[in-house]
Amino acid sequence: MASLDPRVNRLPAIAESVSPKAPLDQFGTFEVFVQPKEGKPFQHEGIVHAPNLEMAYVLAKEAFTRRFTCTTLYVVDTREVFASPMTEGEKNSYDFIEDVPAEGGAKVSFEIYHLTKRGKQHMHVGSVKAGSPREAMVLAKVKFNTSKVVYNVWAIESDKIRFTSEEEKELWLTLPEKKFRDASDYKGGDKLKDFLERQN
Amino acid sequence: MYGGGNTFEGIKTDSIALEDPIKLAEFEARIARGEKIEPSDWMPQLYRKQLIRMIEQHAHSEIIGALPEGTWITRAPGFKRKMSLMAKVQDEVGHGQLLYSAAETLGKPREQMIEDLINGKSKYSNIFNYPTFTWADCCFISWLVDAGAIVNQLANAKGSYGPYCRALDRICAEESFHLKYGHHCVIYLASGTAKQRQMFQEALNRWWPPMMHFFGPSDKISAHTEVLMRWKVKMGTNDDMRNQFLDMYVPKIWELGFTIPDPNLKKNPETGRWDYTEPDWEEFKRVINGDGPCNKERLEVRRIAEERGRWVREALKTSKTAYVTPLA
Numbered sequence: 001m002a003s004l005d006p007r008v009n010r011l012p013a014i015a016e017s018v019s020p021k022a023p024l025d026q027f028g029t030f031e032v033f034v035q036p037k038e039g040k041p042f043q044h045e046g047i048v049h050a051p052n053l054e055m056a057y058v059l060a061k062e063a064f065t066r067r068f069t070c071t072t073l074y075v076v077d078t079r080e081v082f083a084s085p086m087t088e089g090e091k092n093s094y095d096f097i098e099d100v101p102a103e104g105g106a107k108v109s110f111e112i113y114h115l116t117k118r119g120k121q122h123m124h125v126g127s128v129k130a131g132s133p134r135e136a137m138v139l140a141k142v143k144f145n146t147s148k149v150v151y152n153v154w155a156i157e158s159d160k161i162r163f164t165s166e167e168e169k170e171l172w173l174t175l176p177e178k179k180f181r182d183a184s185d186y187k188g189g190d191k192l193k194d195f196l197e198r199q200n
Numbered sequence: 201m202y203g204g205g206n207t208f209e210g211i212k213t214d215s216i217a218l219e220d221p222i223k224l225a226e227f228e229a230r231i232a233r234g235e236k237i238e239p240s241d242w243m244p245q246l247y248r249k250q251l252i253r254m255i256e257q258h259a260h261s262e263i264i265g266a267l268p269e270g271t272w273i274t275r276a277p278g279f280k281r282k283m284s285l286m287a288k289v290q291d292e293v294g295h296g297q298l299l300y301s302a303a304e305t306l307g308k309p310r311e312q313m314i315e316d317l318i319n320g321k322s323k324y325s326n327i328f329n330y331p332t333f334t335w336a337d338c339c340f341i342s343w344l345v346d347a348g349a350i351v352n353q354l355a356n357a358k359g360s361y362g363p364y365c366r367a368l369d370r371i372c373a374e375e376s377f378h379l380k381y382g383h384h385c386v387i388y389l390a391s392g393t394a395k396q397r398q399m400f401q402e403a404l405n406r407w408w409p410p411m412m413h414f415f416g417p418s419d420k421i422s423a424h425t426e427v428l429m430r431w432k433v434k435m436g437t438n439d440d441m442r443n444q445f446l447d448m449y450v451p452k453i454w455e456l457g458f459t460i461p462d463p464n465l466k467k468n469p470e471t472g473r474w475d476y477t478e479p480d481w482e483e484f485k486r487v488i489n490g491d492g493p494c495n496k497e498r499l500e501v502r503r504i505a506e507e508r509g510r511w512v513r514e515a516l517k518t519s520k521t522a523y524v525t526p527l528a
Binding site: 006047083 | 230235236238240241267271274280283284287290291294297298301304309310311331332333362365366367373374376377379380381383384387388390391455456457497501504508513516517518520521522523524525526527528
């Protein structure tokens, strides 16, 4: 293949077509949450596909926090997210969560997230201790359900989340220094003005 | 970077008639109120199908669009330009990732989308099937192709599908650097030596016809999109988007003293819109059907990357994780 791109010209030849893949032969799905500033709640940013939680963390850092300043992020397997029904208008999703008797046995921590505006992201509102995701939703209803309509609730067991350690927070310290990724680093006004004056 | 307008199939209204009329009315009322549709909401099959098609093509355009610019990273003039271009190309690939995720929420797995791309089943923006002969071609893309993409993306960010709008909000925020960087590069060429000016003028001459194609066929000949506009899948007609681009960027190109290779290009004071020579839509069709200068090379590069990365994916594969549809 003759190309203008020297890198393309160096590529090895391969068979004409890629052999068919097995159906859905792809990595797992992980949800990504980012904290934009210290003290601000974590917000859902999107997903990455990865072979494990650690790789998901690394890929999430590149995909979601390489551009804008933030303090930290965490990731969790999508299968660990328990979601309430999605509602609209004046219907509160919490109204569709039926009370269940408190469960015995060990209680673990669950992180709770709200969607308060359709079209926007889920935001972290706090945590509860419960014996199951369902019980966590019921407890969240008592603890976090205020007068504001909540369209969707997520509950995630805290132990399933790959959090950022204190030392790892250094990963984001150099973000403000990378000015070459900012529009503000490309001021061409003076050069343009000089050029236009020379033309006149 | 993405040009809209070339992506929609002709709509069979029969498919809408088969939908539950009550659910359809609720769906349309929700959109009319300005509310977003989320993945778990009921939606007509046609809405789902056209959104998958549009978002998937947008994602492919980001991935393929990284190739004509990426080729200039090693030859960019100076360390700062190399760093900027690398960051820009990384952004474009990142945008592809965000968009594939949004399309996945509608039920099409990412691997299937990638397979459809490398097997030539899916389309992407025509403009990336043209070669970047010189650094000035690369600067044209960074400034003006990105500008055209921003016109489309800002409009689509006001659309009705939540995950696509969220991805576009993020993409548009990142694109502001691309646009300023591209303009910066062109200002330097414009105010440089006679050879540099000539280089950009030649790039402009080469890229203007594909740039006019970028917004898709004229409204006179493009598929009927009334339903898609009502559902806020498509937020403006192809001619509206083209006109908006011309309004914003023709004066900036002229300001730099360059000539646009279209003797008929002028703003019509009566209509308030731009008159221009009708683009060659036969060439547009040829290129989108695989007969452009670089179609074969672009897909071959993706195909080789897929094949060469296979052993890495195989080595990392584990039964502990599983692909599932993203939530939002």
